[in-house]
Structures are given as structure tokens and as C-alpha cells.
Amino acid sequence: MNLEQLYQAFLKSDGVCTDTRKLEPNQIFFALSGPNFNGNKFAAPALHDGALAVVIDQAEYEHPVEGTYFLVDDCLKALQELATYHRRQLGLPILSLTGSNGKTTTKELIAAVLSQKFNLKATRGNYNNHIGVPLTLLSFTSENDFGIVEMGANHQGEIAELSAIAEPDYGFITNFGKAHLEGFGGIEGVIKGKSELYRNIAARDKMVFVNQDDAKQMELTQEMKRLLIGPEMEGNSLELLGTNPRVIFKLNNTEIQSHLIGEHNAKNIRAAIGIGLHFGLSEEQIKKGVESYNPENNRSxxxxxxxxxxxxxxxxxxxxxxxxxxxxxxxxxxxxxxxxxxxxxxxxxxxxxxxxxxxxxxxxxxxxxxxxxxxxxxxxxxxxxxxxxxxxxxxxxxxxxxxxxxxxxxxxxxxxxxxxxxxxxxx
The missing domain is CATH 3.90.190.20 (Mur ligase, C-terminal domain)
Structure with a gap:
């Protein structure tokens, strides 16, 4: 497969799809396979239903007379490589985040804040795995000037893989907690696995945002470019006024009332505020962003x-x-x-x-x-x-x-x- 040829086809398309049940006309269908299904079998039907092209990894399903086929060694790998290639062509700044708890809520909060200034696109729902991350990257367009990519994992090595695909300019880890202990091999495994994001960003001399009250994160990032998120950030003061019944902050002289409860969500909101400050948003823009976020999808x-x-x-x-x-x-x-x-x-x-x-x-x-x-x-x-x-x-x-x-x-x-x-x- 010639990646540049596939990319040129992608630019003419209306996006990519990995499920023919959701296929829209002029999309490129990637025939992903798993233990119980073979996506290659759906390549010809996808073309019949209006796909611009199909990407397959089994030659016997190639019928060029019926449409445009790209034969690759591995459809998933091709999807990931295309996503990274597209990410490099766009060159927009990307913030990636992971963590044991609160990453989706924090992603939504950060997006709500930064969208007050940027034409931003972020991970939809929980599209945060080895398929979801490339799909997120491929949803970014030249009209976007900022991207947010959530990364989930249940074993070591996963965050390293996702970071290599997304090549983020900024990183944030919500916390290290008791999640997916079976796959990670205990809490130390969680810390090692999640901090793969740190190692990727450090290797490329990029920047991380760090919760100042998390001793482990402070230790792991002490040699990195970082912004500490805490009571004072870049000349601003941030005070937690309360968490009951709603989390309320005071940013300098501006009161910010969220729709979330609890100390754990206070940390998520504080991160969104700190990241907003770093990217030059005003107090009123940050207030509007935080207060516009209403949790849904069974989350708080x-x-x-x-x-x-x-x-x-x-x-x-x-x-x-x-x-x-x-x-x-x-x-x-x-x-x-x-x-x-x-x-x-x-x-x-x-x-x-x-x-x-x-x-x-x-x-x-x-x-x-x-x-x-x-x-x-x-x-x-x-x-x-x-x-x-x-x-x-x-x-x-x-x-x-x-x-x-x-x-x-x-x-x-x-x-x-x-x-x-x-x-x-x-x-």
C-alpha cells in the first residue's frame, strides 16, 4: 500500500468507517477483523452501498473492477498509520489525557472551556482505544485549530501505543487509581502504564499539565516541561469555595459555579481552569465554559x-x-x-x-x-x-x-x- 495514495483518497472522502451498518456515502471503509468477525467480507457490499474506497488485508476479497481497493498487510495498522499521517499534515496542537478516574469528564470540561476560544474537536464519547484514537484523529479537519484526544487502557503498553499514534503536544493524567488492576498487575502497574504518556511527551520535548497535589505525578514529571495546576497559576489565584451541593471556584474575582459535585470533580474542574489559563482564555471565557458543562451519559x-x-x-x-x-x-x-x-x-x-x-x-x-x-x-x-x-x-x-x-x-x-x-x- 502507498500511504500517500490512500491519504489522497481520504482527502476526497467524507471520512472513514469501520462498520458497514453505519457507513455513509463517499466514506472509506476499513475492513477491520476480530476473533469472531472478518471485515473483509463486507468490502464489496460497502462499495455497493456507496463507499468511495475500501481497505482490506486479504487479497481474495479484492475485486478492482467493482471499485477502489487498497490491499494492506493489516487494516488496523493502516488505519493507525493514516491517522498519524493526517495528524502530521494538519499540524494542529493536540492535548492527550488519560487516567484511572474522571478522564472523560475532564476531557469534556477542558473541551467546554477551550471551545470558547478555539475551533476545537475532541474524542466523542469513549472512543479512546486503539481504534477510537485513530478515528478521532481522522475526524479532525483543517478548520480545527485544536484537538483533544482521550486515551484509555487496561494493560501496560497501550498508552505508549496510543501516544505514538497521536503524537500529542500536551499531556494530562487525571490520577493513578485502582482501575483495571487485573490487566495492569496492581497499582504500580497502573502508574507505570498511565505514565507512558509522560514518557512519550518527554521524549519529544513537549509539555504536561500536572496536579500539584499529586506527589507521584510531581515526582515523575520533575525533569519535564510542565505547568503545575494548583491554587496559583501563571499569576492567577484559584480558590475552591465549596463542593456541596455543587463545586464552586473563585478565579481571581470571578465566581465559577459548576454542575458537578464532590472533591474528585473539583480536581477535574481545576484542571480545565488551569489549562484554559495556559492557553490565554479570559476569566469570563473560562467561567462560561465550565458553567456550560452538564454531565450526561450516566456520568455524575x-x-x-x-x-x-x-x-x-x-x-x-x-x-x-x-x-x-x-x-x-x-x-x-x-x-x-x-x-x-x-x-x-x-x-x-x-x-x-x-x-x-x-x-x-x-x-x-x-x-x-x-x-x-x-x-x-x-x-x-x-x-x-x-x-x-x-x-x-x-x-x-x-x-x-x-x-x-x-x-x-x-x-x-x-x-x-x-x-x-x-x-x-x-x-
Missing amino acids: QWISKPRNKILLDAYNANPSSMEATLTSFKDLDSEAAKTVILGDMFELGETAASEHQAIADLADSLNFDRVFLVGANFYAVNAHDGQIKCSEYEDLVVALQQKDVEGHLLLIKGSRGMALERILDIL
Whole structure:
């Protein structure tokens, strides 16, 4: 394959697609394959449905008479190489971020702030893996003057790979927490894996933003170009006025009221403010950006029902995020009784039993009015008085019908695979 020829075809196209069910006319179809599917089989149908060209890696599926084919050694590798090539041609500044908790919320906050000044494009949803990152890069156009690329990982080496594809000019790590412990091999593995972003940026003499109160990050970046995010940044003062019921900051003389709760989200907001300051945004632009962000997609999302007010944080969960959210929820000023519905945390490996027990113990110590523990891992814990264990979702439905929670303030949190947002239909 000639990469330049593929790139010229890309410039004439209306983007790329890896799923023929979502194919739009004049796109280039990349025939990605996996353990249970072979995308090459869909190359000819993609051309029939209006694709400008198709990229395949099995010669037997090439039928040039039917349209434009690019035969490559590996479709995924070709997608990634095209993305990097495109990124270099555009030359726009790119900020990449990763972390154990809060990276998507922080990405959205940073985007909300920087979009007050830049024609910006950022990762959509959680398109943050080895396929999502190149798709994000290929969505950038010459009309954009700033890009934000979120990077997710569940094992070492992944962030290094994604950083090599995106070649970011700036980097930010939200935190090192107890996420994907099974794949990373413990918390030290998490630190090593996530900080691959630092190593990539340091090697290219680029810049990182660092939480000043994170001792480990301060240590890892002490020899790097960095901006410290804290109470004082580039001649500005930033004061946290409160986190209950909403996070409120004072930037110099400007009060910024967010739609988020808790100390953990205060750190995410502070990062967005600090990065905004670095790129020359005014206090009013930063205020507008932060205050415009309303969480959605099951992330720290407030939902009002006729019988309850609900904090839905069911997009994902790990021990670190679970602890932070439970503590913040307990601290909320409310006269209503508080009930928590907690779903299993996945990818914890041999620590699963102890980490689920620790969360059950924490929930008990915080004296919530009701605690529902849902899933096989939580079902195996030694529950405390008043805690209701449900081995699966259907048991939760029955338990909520038996235990009246009308008028309660509810927290719903669990890993994505638990899909606890389903319970909204019966509340």
C-alpha cells in the first residue's frame, strides 16, 4: 500500500468507517477483523452501498473492477498509520489525557472551556482505544485549530501505543487509581502504564499539565516541561469555595459555579481552569465554559423522577471512583433519606473480593439509609446490617419493589457491564 495514495483518497472522502451498518456515502471503509468477525467480507457490499474506497488485508476479497481497493498487510495498522499521517499534515496542537478516574469528564470540561476560544474537536464519547484514537484523529479537519484526544487502557503498553499514534503536544493524567488492576498487575502497574504518556511527551520535548497535589505525578514529571495546576497559576489565584451541593471556584474575582459535585470533580474542574489559563482564555471565557458543562451519559448525571432525585454515575466504577463518589454523596446537604445502589466493579483480578468487601464496609461506615449491593462480587461479601445483597439485576428489581425508597435521594453506581441505569424505569 502507498500511504500517500490512500491519504489522497481520504482527502476526497467524507471520512472513514469501520462498520458497514453505519457507513455513509463517499466514506472509506476499513475492513477491520476480530476473533469472531472478518471485515473483509463486507468490502464489496460497502462499495455497493456507496463507499468511495475500501481497505482490506486479504487479497481474495479484492475485486478492482467493482471499485477502489487498497490491499494492506493489516487494516488496523493502516488505519493507525493514516491517522498519524493526517495528524502530521494538519499540524494542529493536540492535548492527550488519560487516567484511572474522571478522564472523560475532564476531557469534556477542558473541551467546554477551550471551545470558547478555539475551533476545537475532541474524542466523542469513549472512543479512546486503539481504534477510537485513530478515528478521532481522522475526524479532525483543517478548520480545527485544536484537538483533544482521550486515551484509555487496561494493560501496560497501550498508552505508549496510543501516544505514538497521536503524537500529542500536551499531556494530562487525571490520577493513578485502582482501575483495571487485573490487566495492569496492581497499582504500580497502573502508574507505570498511565505514565507512558509522560514518557512519550518527554521524549519529544513537549509539555504536561500536572496536579500539584499529586506527589507521584510531581515526582515523575520533575525533569519535564510542565505547568503545575494548583491554587496559583501563571499569576492567577484559584480558590475552591465549596463542593456541596455543587463545586464552586473563585478565579481571581470571578465566581465559577459548576454542575458537578464532590472533591474528585473539583480536581477535574481545576484542571480545565488551569489549562484554559495556559492557553490565554479570559476569566469570563473560562467561567462560561465550565458553567456550560452538564454531565450526561450516566456520568455524575442528576435525574429527577416523580418519586426520587437520582445521581446516576453508572457508566463505570472502580474502587477509587467508588470511594470518592460515596464520600461526596454522603456529604451532600439534603433532608431526604439517602440510598445507594452499587453494582459490581470489574477487572480487579485477585483483589476483587477484598476490594468489594472494602466498599461494603465503607458504605456501612457512612450510615446510608439503604444500601443495595448488586452482582456476583458484591453478593459474596460479608454484608452489614441493613445492606441488601442482590446476585443479579432481576433481584434488585424485586428488592426495590419490597423496600420503599420513595422520596429518597439515590446514588446509582457500578461498572458499565452492570448497566444499572436500567433501574430508572421502575423508580
